[in-house]
Amino acid sequence: MSSIDPPSDAVPLGPKEIVKSGLCIGCGACAAQIPGNAARMRLDRYGEFKPAAPSRRAESEMPGFAHICPFSPRSHDEDELAAERFPSAKHRDPLIGRFEAAYVGYVREQDFRAVGSSGGMASWMAAELLDRKLVDGVAHVVPVAVSDDRGDLFRYQISRTTGDVRGGAKSRYHPVELSAVLAEIKAWPGRYAIVGIPCFIKAVHLLRMQDSLLRERIVFTLGLFCGHMKSARFVESFAWQMGATMEAVESADYRLKDPRRPANWYTAQLRLKDGRTRSKDWWHLADGDWGAGFFQNSACNFCDDVTAETADISFGDAWVEPYSSDGRGTNVVVVRSPLLHGVISGAIAEGRLELTEVDSEFVVRTQAAGFRQRREGLSFRLSWPRLGVQPKKRVAPRCRGLPARRMLIYWMRARISAWSHRMFWLSRLLGTPRLYIRWARAVLALYQAITYSRGWLGAMVGAGRRDEDENG
Known part of the structure; x- marks a missing residue:
């Protein structure tokens, strides 16, 4: 991949500038470049990972930071990376990028689907890479033990057996970072996904x-379709609304599966340290409407990649009928690597995958x-005045020609995202969960009145025909 020449630096650009500009997603890529870096990523007061105030010397030890930060305007974009990685791809699409084939379905063998x-499909693919000895380890997100010294619910782990991979199944709407696992990959020879x-x-x-060294050892990447990153306060809010505190929570399941209910009827379940469980459907939670953007990382306002366009293979949910009503769960899969396409094709022929x-x-x-949020919405947000680092994206700024209702929806999401962090922090500081919950219910009612064309407010902004789904 070194054949791509990096963009030139006009002025120094470091972690501080990215963080101040709201463009830090907390991935830990910058910290991974500093020896002994595992402790350098810290949760801030809003529950988001950020590089811990690096000194001038530490910043000088981050080689090429402007070219490794995924939201830096000087790093290569997804189109450039995909062109280098998949030059002979069979298909090209302006929204999902280059790919060999796409599928919808599920795993038939064992209990991967259940x-x-x-x-x-994501866990199956990771396990298959290990079974075929194409990799020696898979870096993925897993629940942590109660005794974890950072107090996190989830973290990246390298699994070297299929059993360990299966232990990391399920979606985690919680911040994690890569610095420690990248340090482990550097320390232990082998091939990794x-x-x-x-x-x-x-x-x-x-x-x-x-x-x-990373180029040699990281041989596969498995992407997950993404709506946006949540902060650690998301699950804490769930705990408040279920009558618990985070100190009492042992583990969290954001999407408790029930084959008797539609797949898009999410239920959150918390397991407490005393052995009890608390559950609540997302639509009964003050911040349970995903599309409203509660606790969204600000960098997500400037992302234009939904399907992990640079990954060898990526996985999402099939949010269309009849699949969204099937509580057993259905994947949509985009395959970009010819080798992995062969693995998938063979497993279909063997009846292991449906x-x-x-x-x-x-x-x-x-x-x-x-895609509406990441392309049309992004173009609108790029037209807003900004201080600090200016994002460089694959869509052009646009504020004219959009319906007033759509612009209002995008504006409200950005405001809800920003103010949910602040209101939760204030409620935490004052020890009054009710303050945040009442605020969240009020703004959610306003957002839904506009988004779903309910009542006089929806009519006022020219709602017209409802063509939005639950995520707007």
């Missing part, structure tokens, strides 16, 4: 361009709301 949030959301996978490939090939239009339909 224990996963969706159709079980990394599972991650689009910006994390992009960061890994940017690092591989700068670091020959997958049907689909076109790019189908994939886009399954993630329609995300």
Whole structure:
């Protein structure tokens, strides 16, 4: 990948500038470049990972930071990375990028589908890489032990057995970072696969361009479709609304699977340290509407990759009928690596996978709301005045020609995202959870009145025909 020449630096650009500009996603790629870096990523007061105030010397030890940060305007974009990685791809699509084939379906063998949030394909692929000895380890997100010294609920781990991989199944809407696991990959020779959301996978490939050891050892990347990153306060809010405190929480399941209910009827469950459980459907939570953007990382406002376009293979939920009503879960899969395409094709022929090939239009339909937010919404947000580092994206700024209702929705999401962090922090400081919960219910009611065209407010902003799904 070193054949791509990095963009030139006009002025110094370091972690401080990215953080101040709201463009830090907390991936840990920058910290991974400093020896002994595992402790350098810290949760800030809003529950988001940030590099801990690096000194001038520490910043000088981050070689090429401007080229490894996934939100840096000087790093290569997804189109450039994908062109280098998949030059002979059979298909190209402006929304999902380059790919060999796309599928919808699920894993038939064992219990991959039953224990996963969706159709079980991500865990199956990771396990298959180990079984075929294509990798020696898989870096993925797993629940942590109660005794974990950082107090996190989840972290990256390298699994070297299929059993350990299966223990990391299910979606985690919680901040994690890569610095420690990248340090482990550097320390232990072998071939590795990394599972991650689009910006994390992009960061890994940017690092591989700068670091020959990572380029040699990270041989596969498995991407997860992404709506946005949540802060650690998301699950804490769930605990408040279920009558618990985070100190009492042992583990969290964001999407408790029930085959008797539609897949998009999310239920959150918390397991407490005393052995009891607390559960609540997302639509009964003050901040349970995903599309409203509660606790969203500000960098997500400037992301234009929904399907992990730089990953060798990526996985999402099939949010269209009849799949979204199937409580057992169904994946949509985009394959970019010819080698992994062969693995998938062989497993289909053997009856191990129940997958049907689909076109790019189908994939886009399954993630329609995300693409509206990441393309049309992004173009609108790029037109807003900003201080600090200016994002460089694959869509042009646009504020004219959009319906007033759509602009209001995008504006409200950005405000809810920003103020949910502040209101939760204030409620935490004052020890009054009710303050945040009442605020959240009020702004959610306003957002839904506009988004779903309810009542006089929806009519006022020219709602027209309702064509939005639950994520807007």
